[in-house]
Amino acid sequence: MTAPGAVRWQTWSGTVRCTPASLVTPTSEDEIVRAIRAAGERGLPVRAAGSGHSFNALACTEGILLDLSRYRGVHSVDAAAGEVTVRGGTTVGELAETLDRHGLALANIGTLAEQTVAGAVSTGNHGSGLAHAPLSSQIIRLRLITAAGAVRTLDAESSPDEFRCARTALGTLGILSTVTLRCVPQFRLRVSQRTEPLDAVLDGFTAWAAEADHVAFSWLPWQDRAGLRALHVTPALPSRDAVRRRYATTIDEVRCGLIGLAGRADARAVPWLKGRSLLPARPPAEYVDASHRVFTFPQPVKFLALEHALPLDTTADALRALRRTLRRTGAYSPYSVLVRVGAGDDAPLSPAYGRRTGYVNLTVPRTAGQVELLRAIEPVLRDHGGRPHWGKAHTATAEVLAPRYPEWELFQQVRAALDPTGMFASDYTDRVLGPVRIPAELSTLTLAAPIRDGG
Structure with a gap:
C-alpha cells in the first residue's frame, strides 16, 4: 500500500520527523522489490522504518519510506537445526514468543521487545553478557533486496565480506527482507x-x-x-x-x-x-x-x-x-x-x-x-x-567515526558495489558514513556471489 502525497512520519519518541514523498507499507517481499524498482525509475532515494525506535534521523527521507511494520511474521522454525527465519518487520517480542512455543529462544536480546528484527540488527542492538556479541552476530543468513531490485541471499560461506557488512549496515546496503537466526534451547x-x-x-x-x-x-x-x-x-x-x-x-x-x-x-x-x-x-x-x-x-x-x-x-x-x-x-x-x-x-x-x-x-x-x-x-x-x-x-x-572502525574502508567498498547510485542514502547517512563513493580499487573487488533474482 502506498500513501499518496506528502505524509508526515515520526520516530517513536516523537522527536524526529520527516515528510517522505511516499510512504509504502509492503506486506510481501515482491511488494518491496516493486517499490525499490519504482523508486529507481523515479530517481528517488529509499529508506526503511520499523517501529521507529531510533532516536535520530536514521530512517528519515524525502523519497520513498518503506514502513515494514506490516511485513512481519515468523517464516519458518527448524528446531532440529536450531534456526528461525523471520521477516524484517517482525518485532523482537513476537519472535521471542514464537520461539518459546517451539521450545527455543534467542541466546541474548536487548530490553526493547517492540523493536523490529531488521531495525535491531541494522543498528547494533545488544543485550548484556561477556559471552554474547550483538544480536546481529546470531544471524546465519539473510536476504537483501538491493538497489537494482534484486534479491541476494548472503551468508558467511558464499559472500563473507558482504554478509559481515550487511549484518550491521544502517539500511545503507539494501532492504533486509528475511533474517535467519541461530537459536538455543528454551531456558x-x-x-x-x-x-x-x-x-x-x-x-x-x-x-x-x-x-x-x-x-x-x-x-x-x-x-x-x-x-x-x-x-x-x-x-x-x-x-x-x-x-x-x-x-x-x-x-x-x-x-x-x-x-x-x-x-x-x-x-x-x-x-x-x-x-x-x-x-x-x-x-x-x-x-x-x-x-x-x-x-x-x-x-x-x-x-x-x-x-x-x-x-x-x-x-x-x-x-x-x-x-x-x-x-x-x-x-x-x-x-x-x-x-x-x-x-x-x-x-x-x-x-x-x-x-x-x-x-x-x-x-x-x-x-x-x-x-x-x-x-x-x-x-x-x-x-x-x-x-x-x-x-x-x-x-x-x-x-569522527572512520578512525574508530578498522574495516571502515571495506564497508565503503561493499556499499559502493551494492548501491553505487546511493539509493539507500540520506542526509543523515551522508553525515555519519559519508556519501557513497566508488574507490579506485573497486574495479578489482570481486563480489563473493552473483546476484540472483529470488535468492
Whole structure:
C-alpha cells in the first residue's frame, strides 16, 4: 500500500520527523522489490522504518519510506537445526514468543521487545553478557533486496565480506527482507539484585562483568552506590511473582517520566524529587522467569537515549570521568545511567567490532534542559574510545567515526558495489558514513556471489 502525497512520519519518541514523498507499507517481499524498482525509475532515494525506535534521523527521507511494520511474521522454525527465519518487520517480542512455543529462544536480546528484527540488527542492538556479541552476530543468513531490485541471499560461506557488512549496515546496503537466526534451547534465568558502592564496582569492573551469564548495573550520578543485576541460567521453574517483578521495571520508568515532567523547569531539582517520589523504589529481589521475559520489559514512557560502546578496559575510567562531569554540571536525569557488557563482534560497523565492550547508556526526558545533558556527556565517552550506538542520539560525523572502525574502508567498498547510485542514502547517512563513493580499487573487488533474482 502506498500513501499518496506528502505524509508526515515520526520516530517513536516523537522527536524526529520527516515528510517522505511516499510512504509504502509492503506486506510481501515482491511488494518491496516493486517499490525499490519504482523508486529507481523515479530517481528517488529509499529508506526503511520499523517501529521507529531510533532516536535520530536514521530512517528519515524525502523519497520513498518503506514502513515494514506490516511485513512481519515468523517464516519458518527448524528446531532440529536450531534456526528461525523471520521477516524484517517482525518485532523482537513476537519472535521471542514464537520461539518459546517451539521450545527455543534467542541466546541474548536487548530490553526493547517492540523493536523490529531488521531495525535491531541494522543498528547494533545488544543485550548484556561477556559471552554474547550483538544480536546481529546470531544471524546465519539473510536476504537483501538491493538497489537494482534484486534479491541476494548472503551468508558467511558464499559472500563473507558482504554478509559481515550487511549484518550491521544502517539500511545503507539494501532492504533486509528475511533474517535467519541461530537459536538455543528454551531456558530460564534467575534474577539477582543487590547494591554496592560504585567505586568498588569500578575498581573490580572486569571481574564484575564476568560474574554471571548476563550482568548490568544502574547508577544515579548524585549517589555513590550502584544497583547490580545478575542473571544466571537455571533449571528452576518460573517464580509465582515473576510478572510483578518484571513490571516493577516498567513502574520505575513511569516514575522517572513523572519526575522528568516535574523537574523540567530545573534539572538540578531531580535528586530532590527522586528522593520524594510517592512510589517507593523496588527492593532487591530474586526471581526466575523465561529468558525473553527477563531480558525485556514494557517501556510506555517516551524518552531520549544516548549510548556509547567502549573498550571494556576503559569503561570504568569513563564512568569516573562521567561522574565528575555530571556532578560539575549539577543537572541530572531521573533515569539511572545503565551499564552493560558484551563480547566483540566482526561486523565492520558493529559498535562492538574487535573488542570486548562496555556499553554506557544515559536516558533523559524529552525536554531541552535534559537534552543538554547528552551534549555534556558525549565528549566524555568519545574521549575514552566510545563508538555511538547507531540507533541512539549522538553528534558524531564520518570524520569522527572512520578512525574508530578498522574495516571502515571495506564497508565503503561493499556499499559502493551494492548501491553505487546511493539509493539507500540520506542526509543523515551522508553525515555519519559519508556519501557513497566508488574507490579506485573497486574495479578489482570481486563480489563473493552473483546476484540472483529470488535468492
